Amino acid sequence: MDFLRPASWEEVLAAKAEHPTAVPIAGGTDVMVEINFDHRRPEYLLDLNRVGELGEWEVGEESVRLGASVPYTAVMENLRGELPGLALASHTVASPQIRNRGGVGGNLGTASPAGDAHPALLAAGAEVEVESVRGSRLIPIDDFYTGVKRNALAADELIRAVHVRKADGPQQYSKVGTRNAMVIAVCAFGLALHPDTRTVRTGIGSAAPTPVRARTAEEFLNAALDEGGFWDNGRIITPSVAKQFAELCAAACNPIDDVRGTASYRRHAVGVMARRTLTWTWESYRGTDGRAHRKGSVA
Amino acid sequence: MRVNFTVNGRRQEADDVWEGESLLYVLRERLGLPGSKNACEQGECGSCTVRLDGVPVCSCLVAAGQVEGREVVTVEGLADYAKQRAAQGGCAPGACGGPSPDGARAEDGTSVRDAQDWSARGTDSQTGEGTELSPIQQAFIDAGAVQCGFCTPGLLVAADEMLERNPTPTDADIREALSGNLCRCTGYEKIMDAVRLAAARQGEVV
Numbered sequence: 069m070d071f072l073r074p075a076s077w078e079e080v081l082a083a084k085a086e087h088p089t090a091v092p093i094a095g096g097t098d099v100m101v102e103i104n105f106d107h108r109r110p111e112y113l114l115d116l117n118r119v120g121e122l123g124e125w126e127v128g129e130e131s132v133r134l135g136a137s138v139p140y141t142a143v144m145e146n147l148r149g150e151l152p153g154l155a156l157a158s159h160t161v162a163s164p165q166i167r168n169r170g171g172v173g174g175n176l177g178t179a180s181p182a183g184d185a186h187p188a189l190l191a192a193g194a195e196v197e198v199e200s201v202r203g204s205r206l207i208p209i210d211d212f213y214t215g216v217k218r219n220a221l222a223a224d225e226l227i228r229a230v231h232v233r234k235a236d237g238p239q240q241y242s243k244v245g246t247r248n249a250m251v252i253a254v255c256a257f258g259l260a261l262h263p264d265t266r267t268v269r270t271g272i273g274s275a276a277p278t279p280v281r282a283r284t285a286e287e288f289l290n291a292a293l294d295e296g297g298f299w300d301n302g303r304i305i306t307p308s309v310a311k312q313f314a315e316l317c318a319a320a321c322n323p324i325d326d327v328r329g330t331a332s333y334r335r336h337a338v339g340v341m342a343r344r345t346l347t348w349t350w351e352s353y354r355g356t357d358g359r360a361h362r363k364g365s366v367a
Numbered sequence: 368m369r370v371n372f373t374v375n376g377r378r379q380e381a382d383d384v385w386e387g388e389s390l391l392y393v394l395r396e397r398l399g400l401p402g403s404k405n406a407c408e409q410g411e412c413g414s415c416t417v418r419l420d421g422v423p424v425c426s427c428l429v430a431a432g433q434v435e436g437r438e439v440v441t442v443e444g445l446a447d448y449a450k451q452r453a454a455q456g457g458c459a460p461g462a463c464g465g466p467s468p469d470g471a472r473a474e475d476g477t478s479v480r481d482a483q484d485w486s487a488r489g490t491d492s493q494t495g496e497g498t499e500l501s502p503i504q505q506a507f508i509d510a511g512a513v514q515c516g517f518c519t520p521g522l523l524v525a526a527d528e529m530l531e532r533n534p535t536p537t538d539a540d541i542r543e544a545l546s547g548n549l550c551r552c553t554g555y556e557k558i559m560d561a562v563r564l565a566a567a568r569q570g571e572v573v
């Protein structure tokens with residue numbers, strides 16, 4: 069094994085081009101487990117820790133450009149306002165020690181269906197900035213997950229940053245597990261209200277081969293909110309609308325039975341989380357956040 | 368490969384390090400510092416917790432090559448670390464934007480020899496009297512928070528870091544800060560007592 073320690077992003081790209089089998093290591097919280105247990109013996113480890121810019125973020129007009137190695141702790145502590153869904157999801161990851169090292173770039177690199185960043189990114193709307201010596205491109209988050217633990221990166225490409233759309237309304241993240249800390253999601257659900265476009269976006273974790281959005285459920289809800297004038301009148305969500313939204317979210321799952329839970333439990337739990345996160349975010353929209361967006365009266 | 372880094376305030380050099388090796392392995396097997404424990408090697412138990420540039424991490428998940436030029440504090444250096452922090456009015460070396468490890472002088476910190484020989488025995492093995500302990504270590508002894516002791520080093524490093532950041536933690540803060548550290552013996556109540564005790568004593572001094 070060789071340990072490559074490039075000092076700049078350009079050198080990282082050059083090293084990856086020269087050694088396409090090199091395994092990047094950022095926080096190491098996925099990679100080192102595999103090495104410690106002999107599940108992986110890469111020819112080259114490509115250390116990203118020396119590239120300072122990967123640990124930085126910039127808050128722009130429309131989005132936050134989050135460096136690939138920004139640890140979860142920094143997201144929780146600094147970006148709660150701009151990226152509430154991702155901050156909540158980050159807080160559910162493992163433990164303080166893991167959150168101090170692991171980050172969104174590594175989560176996307178592993179692309180596990182159970183990764184906690186994914187539902188939050190899908191719900192908020194995001195693009196992954198990837199680069200190789202051949203050039204740079206932005207991959208919409210909806211096209212990023214291509215299979216179980218597979219992503220859209222080419223062999224010579226690396227993630228430089230993730231551009232996450234800044235919240236324009238309330239966002240929530242919910243996760244089912246046996247305890248609060250150190251739990252891989254049995255299943256998880258992210259939801260973001262987007263009052264600016266009058267749309268709702270979702271993300272489901274650990275209930276399909278890849279993280280997915282519940283598109284049919286989103287379309288149903290967008291139409292129902294529109295028809296009922298909900299965005300303007302700020303009325304409570306009709307229970308029947310919430311119920312159908314929850315059922316459609318459960319139907320968007322394609323789960324398996326495994327040690328953490330059965331497929332039918334996952335479907336059920338996703339429905340419950342969908343209803344709850346919709347209620348939480350909508351209540352928050354009706355209350356404080358929504359006032360600015362609404363003209364009508366509160367029901 | 369060779370790895371140069373600072374451990375407990377002193378420059379160290381580890382030789383013949385395998386490229387896939389963890390920081391935990393380097394500390395225990397190459398530098399002879401077995402204070403950081405190896406229980407799971409997968410980040411679940413926290414018994415290998417050390418500070419890397421001031422930040423608590425699982426040393427089993429840090430690749431040895433990643434610590435080149437960086438600063439590590441292990442439980443063996445905790446007493447000195449706490450002493451220096453107290454002398455500097457709450458900020459430990461390297462933390463809170465303090466002096467960087469590059470400024471480490473040979474006489475500062477804990478030598479690897481001293482760290483290897485470190486023992487809590489002193490004149491009284493029960494109370495640790497006669498040895499220099501950090502306040503958090505003393506509090507663990509006084510509160511009876513140590514049974515088999517396997518989880519203790521990781522808990523001490525994690526708890527000490529929390530008290531540095533947050534001198535007046537609530538119970539929820541303590542539970543959150545220690546949520547990455549498993550203990551199979553104590554049921555955690557005595558550990559909670561120990562951290563509360565250390566916080567209270569810290570408050571009295573200030």
Ligand SMILES: Cc1cc2nc3c(=O)[nH]c(=O)nc-3n(C[C@H](O)[C@H](O)[C@H](O)COP(=O)(O)OP(=O)(O)OC[C@H]3O[C@@H](n4cnc5c(N)ncnc54)[C@H](O)[C@@H]3O)c2cc1C
Nearest residue numbers: 094095096097098099162170171174175177183184227410
């Ligand atoms: C005890 C424990 C508990 C955990 N709990 C959770 C949890 O609750 N939720 C959760 O989502 N995850 C969890 N994880 C998994 C892990 O912490 C996350 O996936 C984390 O986001 C990985 O980030 P990292 O920087 O440590 O990645 P690394 O281990 O460094 O890398 C992960 C993968 O991404 C690749 N990679 C890293 N950076 C880049 C880049 N810039 N470009 C391209 N590829 C890259 C690596 O080659 C590797 O394949 C847990 C892990 C442990 C050990």
Ligand code: FES
Nearest residue numbers: 408410413415427
């Ligand atoms: S040995 Fe590192 S967390 Fe258990």
Ligand code: FES
Nearest residue numbers: 515518550551552
């Ligand atoms: S005292 Fe035995 S594991 Fe904690």
